[in-house]
Amino acid sequence: MLTVEGGSxxxxxxxxxxxxKRTIAFYAHYDGQPVDPAKWKSDxxxxxxxxxxxxxxxxxxxxxxxxxxxxxxxxAGDDKAPIIGMLAALDALKANGIKPSVNLRFVFEGxxxxxxxxxxxxxxxxxxxxxPDAWVLCDGPVHQSRQxxxxxxxxxxxxxxxxxxxxxKGLHDGHYGNWVSNPIVRLTHLLDSxxxxxxxxxxxxxxxxxxxxxxxxxxxxAKIPNVEADLRREFQIGATEGNGQSLNKRLLLPALNVRGIxxxxxxxxxxxxxxxxxxxxxxxRLVPNETPDSVKPLVERHxxxxxxxxxxxxxxxxxxxxxxxxxRRGLSARAHFA
Amino acid sequence: MLTVEGGSxxxxxxxxxxxxKRTIAFYAHYDGQPVDPAKWKSDxxxxxxxxxxxxxxxxxxxxxxxxxxxxxxxxAGDDKAPIIGMLAALDALKANGIKPSVNLRFVFEGxxxxxxxxxxxxxxxxxxxxxPDAWVLCDGPVHQSRQxxxxxxxxxxxxxxxxxxxxxKGLHDGHYGNWVSNPIVRLTHLLDSxxxxxxxxxxxxxxxxxxxxxxxxxxxxAKIPNVEADLRREFQIGATEGNGQSLNKRLLLPALNVRGIxxxxxxxxxxxxxxxxxxxxxxxRLVPNETPDSVKPLVERHxxxxxxxxxxxxxxxxxxxxxxxxxRRGLSARAHFA
Numbered sequence: 213m214l215t216v217e218g219g220s221x222x223x224x225x226x227x228x229x230x231x232x233k234r235t236i237a238f239y240a241h242y243d244g245q246p247v248d249p250a251k252w253k254s255d256x257x258x259x260x261x262x263x264x265x266x267x268x269x270x271x272x273x274x275x276x277x278x279x280x281x282x283x284x285x286x287x288a289g290d291d292k293a294p295i296i297g298m299l300a301a302l303d304a305l306k307a308n309g310i311k312p313s314v315n316l317r318f319v320f321e322g323x324x325x326x327x328x329x330x331x332x333x334x335x336x337x338x339x340x341x342x343x344p345d346a347w348v349l350c351d352g353p354v355h356q357s358r359q360x361x362x363x364x365x366x367x368x369x370x371x372x373x374x375x376x377x378x379x380x381k382g383l384h385d386g387h388y389g390n391w392v393s394n395p396i397v398r399l400t401h402l403l404d405s406x407x408x409x410x411x412x413x414x415x416x417x418x419x420x421x422x423x424x425x426x427x428x429x430x431x432x433x434a435k436i437p438n439v440e441a442d443l444r445r446e447f448q449i450g451a452t453e454g455n456g457q458s459l460n461k462r463l464l465l466p467a468l469n470v471r472g473i474x475x476x477x478x479x480x481x482x483x484x485x486x487x488x489x490x491x492x493x494x495x496x497r498l499v500p501n502e503t504p505d506s507v508k509p510l511v512e513r514h515x516x517x518x519x520x521x522x523x524x525x526x527x528x529x530x531x532x533x534x535x536x537x538x539x540r541r542g543l544s545a546r547a548h549f550a
Numbered sequence: 551m552l553t554v555e556g557g558s559x560x561x562x563x564x565x566x567x568x569x570x571k572r573t574i575a576f577y578a579h580y581d582g583q584p585v586d587p588a589k590w591k592s593d594x595x596x597x598x599x600x601x602x603x604x605x606x607x608x609x610x611x612x613x614x615x616x617x618x619x620x621x622x623x624x625x626a627g628d629d630k631a632p633i634i635g636m637l638a639a640l641d642a643l644k645a646n647g648i649k650p651s652v653n654l655r656f657v658f659e660g661x662x663x664x665x666x667x668x669x670x671x672x673x674x675x676x677x678x679x680x681x682p683d684a685w686v687l688c689d690g691p692v693h694q695s696r697q698x699x700x701x702x703x704x705x706x707x708x709x710x711x712x713x714x715x716x717x718x719k720g721l722h723d724g725h726y727g728n729w730v731s732n733p734i735v736r737l738t739h740l741l742d743s744x745x746x747x748x749x750x751x752x753x754x755x756x757x758x759x760x761x762x763x764x765x766x767x768x769x770x771x772a773k774i775p776n777v778e779a780d781l782r783r784e785f786q787i788g789a790t791e792g793n794g795q796s797l798n799k800r801l802l803l804p805a806l807n808v809r810g811i812x813x814x815x816x817x818x819x820x821x822x823x824x825x826x827x828x829x830x831x832x833x834x835r836l837v838p839n840e841t842p843d844s845v846k847p848l849v850e851r852h853x854x855x856x857x858x859x860x861x862x863x864x865x866x867x868x869x870x871x872x873x874x875x876x877x878r879r880g881l882s883a884r885a886h887f888a
Contacts, residue, residue, distance in 0.1 A: 353725060367724060373817060379785035385807040386705060387691060388781075389835055390749045390800040391790050396808040396830075400738035401747050409739050411728045443726075447717035448867050451874030453731050462728040469723040470734040471823055472814030479711060482810045482831035490811065492734075493820035497727055529786050536789030 214338050219330030220322030224341055227302075227316040237317040237344035240294040240351060241324035244287025259285035294350035295320065317344055324351065327544075357437040364429060367463070367497035370504045372511060373542040374492045376402060377527060382485040392486050396475045398537065399490040405518050406494075407468040411453040415514040418466060421501040425464060433460050467497040508543055515539055552676050557668030558660030562679055565640075565654040575655040575682035578632040578689060579662035582625025597623035632688035633658065655682055662689065665882075694777040702767060705801070705835035708842045710849060711880040712830045714740060715865060720823040730824050734813045736875065737828040743856050744832075745806040749791040753852040756804060759839040763802060771798050805835040846881055853877055 214222040220243065247256045254260050261271040264280040271281060298318060305312065319342070323329060335342050355361040378395030379388075407413050425433070440459055444452070454462050475490035476482065496507060515522050521535035524542070532538065552560040558581065585594050592598050599609040602618040609619060636656060643650065657680070661667060673680050693699040716733035717726075745751050763771065778797055782790070792800050813828035814820065834845060853860050859873035862880070870876065 353722075369724070369822065371820070373820075379787055381785070383785065384691075385805065385809065385833065386707070386835065387801075388785075388797070389807045390803055390805040391792060391795075391797045392785060392787060393747070393789065393791050394749075394808055396811050397741070397745065397747055400741045400808070400811075403735070403738045404742050407735065409731070409735055411732075445871070447719070447721065447726075447730060448870035449717055449730060450871055450876075451731065452729050454729060457729075459726070459729045463725075465728055467723065467728040469727045469822065469824065470732055470738070471723065471825070472816045472820045473734050473738075473811050473828065474816045476810030476831070478810045478812045478829040478831040482709070482711075482833075484707065484807065484833050485809055486807065487809070491816040493814070493816040495723065495820075495822050497724065532786035533783065533788055538788075 214334060214341065216330050216333045216337055219333070222322065222334055222342075223318075223320040225318040227312070227318075229312050229315050232313060232315045234346075235315040235317050235344040236346050236348060237319050237342075238294075238298055239319050239321070239347055239349045240298070241291045241321040242295070243322045243325050244290065244292075245325050247286045254284070256286035259283050259288065291324065291351045298350070314345075317341075355436070356439040356443060359437060361436075364432075364464075365500065367467070367499055368502075368504075370496045370498060370507060371542075371544045372494040372496065373540075374399065374402065374494065375540040376490050377532065377538045377540075378486055378488050378490070380488060380529070380532065382483075382488055385484045385486050388486060389484075394486055395490040396487060399473070399475070399492055402515070402518055402520070402539065403470060403473075403492060403494075406514065407470075409453070410455060411462070411465075411467060413466060413468045415468075415507075415510050416517075417510050418507065421506060422466060422499055423501055433458075436460055464499065466499050466502060469495050469497070471495055504543070511541070511543065515541060552672060552679065554668050554671045554675055557671070560660065560672055560680075561656075561658040563656040565650070565656075567650050567653050570651060570653045572684075573653040573655050573682040574684050574686060575657050575680075576632075576636055577657050577659070577685055577687045578636070579629045579659040580633070581660045581663050582628065582630075583663050585624045592622070594624035597621050597626065629662065629689045636688070652683075655679075693775070694781060695775040697775060699774075702770075702802075703838065705805070705837055706840075706842075708834045708836060708845060709880075709882045710832040710834065711878075712737065712740065712832065713878040714828050715870065715876045715878075716824055716826050716828070718826060718867070718870065720821075720826055723822045723824050726824055727822075732824055733828040734825060737811070737813070737830055740853075740856055740858070740877065741808055741811075741830055741832075744852065745808075747791070748793060749800070749803075749805060751804060751806045753806075753845075753848050754855075755848050756845065759844060760804060760837055761839055771796075774798055802837065804837050804840060807833050807835070809833055842881070849879070849881065853879060 214224060223242070249256055253266075261269045261281050261283055263269050263278060269278075269281055271277065321328065321331065323331070349363075349366060352363065352366070376395045376399040378398075379392050383392055406415055413419070438458070440452075443459070444450075452459075470492055472493040473491070476485060476487045498504075498507065512522060518537070520537045520539040521527075521531070523531065523538060523540050526540065527535075527538050552562060561580070587594055591604075599607045599619050599621055601607050601616060607616075607619055609615065659666065659669070661669070687701075687704060690701065690704070714733045714737040716736075717730050721730055744753055751757070776796070778790075781797070782788075790797075808830055810831040811829070814823060814825045836842075836845065850860060856875070858875045858877040859865075859869070861869065861876060861878050864878065865873075865876050
């Protein structure tokens, strides 16, 4: 059990193979997403087995197990399933008398869903344990084809919160519309300056560190079953980003996802107001060689190049008066294995 | 008392001047905005007089009335104040023995804050009463200089609600970001195609009907006190739209105000999701010669010219699959005197 102050413990288990020189670590996390029981069909804390139609199944007394049955409980899939999978694999190794040629290490984290706030400190405090020869990160979906899959890696995440300012109070647009700047419009233009509708990031230098795939990687990519037509039907989408490039090619590139935008109200609650501010939440997906520290200055420079004064707190009156365009930015790097 | 089915009554009072051939009608509305008592310092339904510092004043026993005192009560300003003003003006006419040379008509509406949903029907049902020789619309703020002001007119309003669609359910952007189209980004691009950051509407033909000001109007505009520096300080804005054009010039042009935008969440509540939809609420301010009927086809054509399939209901699966870009639009004209 590894601990750091204020953090949830990391649980480590070792299976040492005599004479082995390398250690392979298997990562999973034992924490789950916040749960809203009102959105659950049954108590999320009491596991229930259901068949493909969603009907409860008494699996303990069943003669056979239907592979389409699923266990429903809070965090049963993400990320308890891999832990159970590891135990089953160990049982299978033992039952078949197979001895691994490497040391096996099992590392279960407890803060993944919170953005792993103490992981950097764990890595610093426990370098011998947490820097094995290789990691296998067991947190992710099964491939859509249901075939087993080994990932090259996973894109990291950095969050960016943007707030663009208009007048210090909401104003009637009948009286001031067309003269007082609209912060929503400024924000939409700012977002559009950052990426195009095809997913291409327009921030200068963002692709400089992106490395091209190797021949071995290209060959591996070519063997992945094509599930795109099925996905398009499932998601009901008439077109994809990236001018028809394959999903797997697209996942090898950095991405800028606008995950939320908020200002004023829409529909019945909307009022004819020039809003005082508009906010957007972005997450960047980063690829090998890109780090939060390498992209932060690129983002900062981009905002400034659009004529924005970049601030990190709500601007005061003199700041608002002095700068025609102001954006508050928050950037937080999170060690996300997703 | 004028009535139509389902509508709040319109109250009409006439002061007939013998021999007068013309009738001037004074409009005000007796309804108010929805009230949230929790946001009030005192009961909104009990009028309270306060001085310039916000302290309660016992005005009934005061020897003199300070002109900086204000009466606080729900809808006391918008739009009861003009009604009291009219009564005071009538009292003043009578006290000074002044007889108007025209018939006076007072028309008080009860649904202005709800968008005057029955006003068109009232105008149709009561043409003799509601089509006087001239209207004076008494609903608007005092000029910022506190001088008396007579408006040329008021811009009308038409609302536009836009919904842009992504995948039919929220998707993890680590798995699908860069391949499944992001509806927020589509919406920001669509909005940006409709107006620039300077307030210029980019919808083809939108300025075709806009008439230029007459010499008399230009002369009147030139006499309005310039309050722009004061306003910029009050609103704490470092720049205005329209490349430095004056507020009054800008109010003579049509405007496109994005009054609300919503998709996903920002800040702590944000999640790494490709959202299923993104919504924006717009209101257009229209000038003489522009009507809801004249701009509706321009808006529709613009959306289609951006490659969007325009729908009026939530699209079904075949529609979603067939069209790369889908927008649902709602357009509602409201007779707004503001």
